[in-house]
Amino acid sequence: MNTIAIILVVGLTLFTIGLSVFSRRFTRTTADFYLAGRKVGSFANASAISGDYLSAASFLGVAGAIYASGLDGIWYAAGFAGGFMLVVLFIASPLRRFGEYTVADFAFGRFGSSRIRLITVIAVLLTSLFYMAPQMYGAGTTWQVLVGQGIFGLDAYTSGVIVVAAIIAFYVSVGGMKGTTMNQIFQFWWLAFAMILVVVFAFGNGFGYPSELEAASREPIVNTKAYTVAELTTPDANGVTPYDKAAEVMTAEEMATVDEFIASNAEGKTPIAFYASNKLHPEREMLFNEPGHRYNGFDQFSMVLALVLGTAGLPHILNRYYTNPSGKAARRSTFWVLMFIGVFYIGSTIAGLAGLSIIREYLAGGGTLNAASVHGLLTKPDQLMPALGEILGGQWLMGIVSAGAFAAMFSTVGGLLIAAASALGHDVYEKYINKDASEAKRVAFGKTAVLAFAGVALLIGLAIPYFGLDQAYPALIAMMVTWAFSVGASAFVPMLLTGIWWKGTTEKGATAGMVVGLIGAVTIIFLNILQQLGTIGHEGVLGFVGSLTYPVLFTFPLGLATIIIVSKLDGQLPKNVDHIWMRIHGTASERHEKQYGLDKVGSMFAKGK
Amino acid sequence: MGDTTTHAPATLSADGRQIQHGDHIDTIESVDTVFRAQRKLSFTYGAIFFAVTLGVPASSVWWTAWYSVEILGGFTANYLFVGLFYFVFLWVMAWTYAKQADRLDERLLAMADDIATGTMNGGVRS
Structure with a gap:
């Protein structure tokens, strides 16, 4: 039993709950619950966005993917970071200037129909569920390494999933967006601290980047x-x-x-x-410092596009932009996010490479780990970070790293629960079910939605090993996150880009594009899963479609083309399209905010409204 | 097609071509000026970003020296760029874009004031 490590994780959990209870005093309205009162400054918001964004996939999955796949694994780091360029260039500032609560609000405000709002809600819920799955799987696998045994007669994996789901459900429903924001800021800095410590300890252990890379690339992966x-x-x-x-x-x-x-x-x-064989250049050996371990020529492009476009389609990230006090602050936040996560991902690339020799030498020297291994390699690469922490710094570093892993899950699932709750609470309940609901009733509904989605996340976490998905994919956490990216990129990004930058987009065009992108992406992902599980073969049209690991290369252009073609054929612009355009791109609101100082950052914890 | 101004923070004027926030008024002419300048900036940076980002996998597929020749220890040019310099590229892009967009905002805010004032005084510019 890793007593010290477990105490550190419990300490982090108690601190998280304490922050939420503290924030509860300041969560009275729906703007507080969903948007932290729109008073989050650039640096704080960048920290919160980074905490929201850096999930188990980033903390456990990226290092694990690099450990298992070398250069192809690094694309997760580069692509996850690159996605924010699209956000800062095309989406952040106009979205904030539009000034609503959720992505569904934008769709309704821009195109003026309940139909597109409800389709957006469905897409938000599906994307959130796809993103929750790897977080819950990460909870189970980290518990396996950290605790090594279950509670109440359950196995270790199931115990991890249940405990994490229960904690997140509690702290999000109590603290709302303010509590979640405070937690995400703290959790991001804890994550960064843990990653930096692992890298520093690796260098202290004699790691040399160029020489280690050279050694790792002498033999095939x-x-x-x-x-x-x-x-x-x-x-x-x-x-x-x-x-x-x-x-x-x-x-x-x-x-x-x-x-x-x-x-x-x-x-x-x-x-x-x-x-391993080389999928990109089959005539070459599959070396660590060359591409081809995971992706053939087609997937090299579709993987990059999935990650780059997918970031701009993550509802829990887009919702965070509404918490900025101004469009300029939204842009500045994104720059800081790129700085924070860039440094973090460079650390991941080092940790992934360092793990190869450190774990092999440790096991060869007679060392033992809770994580399973064969031939000096972990059989689950997603367990690299806690295993590396244990080897390099004993229980203390393992505890810090494991607490970081749980922090990554808490912060991301927290953001997803808020996004899902706001989709149901704000976009459905307040708009269609009970328009006259009091603030107290609205907040109560939001909290109930949080609890319901935490229950769904729990079931998904338990279903992954039940259906054998953990055996079907190497580095499963990173893989599952790209599914969420693919759904977001296919459903939202074409609608957002055309909605913001092409005045001629019509409601019918946007709706058709969203439906085509969403159904296309979800269908291809499920066919790929069925193929990996052996349910369908590789032959015929079904086999070809099922072999597409990342559907974005097809579904994004398909969604975009659908919007353009249907809009051209339809031609019915909203009757107030000029007014909408002035809201997205106009400056009157900003001049007004600037004149009266409304664009300045305020305190999230001011009692008065 | 429905009117989508339910949540708008300002009111639509009678002619449907103005939006007012306090003393500040936007006209469709001023907004178009702002939009065109912002679009040029964003799409120029976007083109550079996608050229570089998609250039890397393209080089991985077709440029042997890029992915197979070690230039520093075990670093190939491909590994060095994706593992380190790509992040630096993103930081430089984001910083210069944010700075230029801020300057553009300032210029356009003042320009919009001028245009709106002209409109308010009856001097419509189109």
């Missing part, structure tokens, strides 16, 4: 995967079995364990290690 007895001995199209491939890499002693597993004809799976 080694994959790990678990197989049943039948799978191990079944040859592929070239007559080679996974067992044969393992024999090329694993030592005689390691192969003896595999032989024993086969001889026993046991149930379940055993992990093996084997050389």
